[in-house]
Amino acid sequence: MVGEADNNDKNESRKIAIVLIALVIVLGIAILLMLPVLSNIITVHLSPGMGLKDSAIISFFVTTVIMIVFAISSGDGLLGEIQFILGCFFLFFIIIGFLVAWIF
Numbered sequence: 001m002v003g004e005a006d007n008n009d010k011n012e013s014r015k016i017a018i019v020l021i022a023l024v025i026v027l028g029i030a031i032l033l034m035l036p037v038l039s040n041i042i043t044v045h046l047s048p049g050m051g052l053k054d055s056a057i058i059s060f061f062v063t064t065v066i067m068i069v070f071a072i073s074s075g076d077g078l079l080g081e082i083q084f085i086l087g088c089f090f091l092f093f094i095i096i097g098f099l100v101a102w103i104f
Helices: 004-045 052-073 076-103
Strands: none
Touching: 052 076
């Protein structure tokens, strides 16, 4: 038999899941509605510089070197840190790419 505490936990977790799904849906709709404004901002501010294609190439190599240095200097080795390296790689790639395109 399922106790009263288990039923309360199930109801609470369902409520939390529903709220989280609703927040993700609202965030997705907000991003969809902001795309035209964001594309206009990106074309105005990033087009006079180097461009996103050239900065993506530079960013890839810079990020790869940084991740190799991080993997070598980590104490657990590459296999113990691979999940963090992959997440950081994409984050660094995006940030460094936009900074290179913006600055140069």
